[in-house]
Amino acid sequence: MTSIENKIKDVIRDIPDFPKQGILFKDITPIMMDPILSNDILNELFEKYKSEKINAVAGIESRGFLFGYPLAMKLNVPFVLIRKKGKLPYKKISFEYELEYGYEKIEMHSDSLNSGDKVLIHDDLLATGGSAQAAASLIKKTGAEVYGFDFLISLDFLGGKKKISQFSSKISNLVAY
Numbered sequence: 001m002t003s004i005e006n007k008i009k010d011v012i013r014d015i016p017d018f019p020k021q022g023i024l025f026k027d028i029t030p031i032m033m034d035p036i037l038s039n040d041i042l043n044e045l046f047e048k049y050k051s052e053k054i055n056a057v058a059g060i061e062s063r064g065f066l067f068g069y070p071l072a073m074k075l076n077v078p079f080v081l082i083r084k085k086g087k088l089p090y091k092k093i094s095f096e097y098e099l100e101y102g103y104e105k106i107e108m109h110s111d112s113l114n115s116g117d118k119v120l121i122h123d124d125l126l127a128t129g130g131s132a133q134a135a136a137s138l139i140k141k142t143g144a145e146v147y148g149f150d151f152l153i154s155l156d157f158l159g160g161k162k163k164i165s166q167f168s169s170k171i172s173n174l175v176a177y
Contacts, residue, residue: 004044007037010154019030026153026177027083028063028124040068044174045150046074048153054147055087055117056080058108060135061087063124067152071122080112080119095138106134115143126151126173136167148172 011034028150031037044149045067058080059068065081072079085094085105092107113119121135136146148170154161154177161171 001002002174004040005175007040011037011154012175026125026155028066028152031152032066038067041072041152041174042074045071046097048172049075049120049150050122051105052147053118056113056144058082058112058119058121058135060121060123060131060140061106064122066124068122078112080108080139082106082108082121085152093138093141095134095141097134097137099130104134106131106138108138111141113139113142113144117142117144118147119144120147121148122150124152124156126164126171127158129158129163132160132164133167134166140167153177 011030013030015024015025015027018025040093054075055078057068057072058097059065059082061083069079083106087108088107091110093110094105094107096103096105098103100131119139121132123132126132132149139146146167149164151173154173156176164171
């Protein structure tokens with residue numbers, strides 16, 4: 001286990017039965033209370049991607065914005081907001097996907113990406129991979145390419161990596177359970 005992984009695991013809170021019975025929620029909000037750890041995480045991500053040919057970082061609403069936007073700024077590339085339906089004010093493209101309890105639609109501004117852009121998708125947590133898969137599908141609709149995926153945490157036992165590997169083999173996380 002890496003030093004950064006140990007530091008993150010030391011502050012993540014387990015919240016039983018949230019948001020529903022039987023779920024053990026991994027709460028990353030204590031990271032936000034620790035500016036040294038937050039900077040360590042950002043520096044770790046920057047070192048990982050600084051030499052890669054990434055044209056943009058896309059963050060999945062909303063916790064994907066927490067480190068996705070600062071990472072994009074450090075990499076000197078645009079940050080693309082991927083949000084739930086109805087949250088963006090300008091012309092949008094959308095992608096609808098199925099959840100276990102219904103359907104969800106995500107959107108991004110139509111002028112966020114160009115054909116051929118290589119995009120790193122960032123989120124706080126990879127579980128079943130549904131949100132990341134939808135984000136990748138949305139990005140592909142623009143003609144851009146999914147460079148890879150980056151997560152703070154991966155719940156490997158839920159199989160999300162397998163679901164998103166069709167878009168890129170570059171799937172990275174700082175912490176795994």
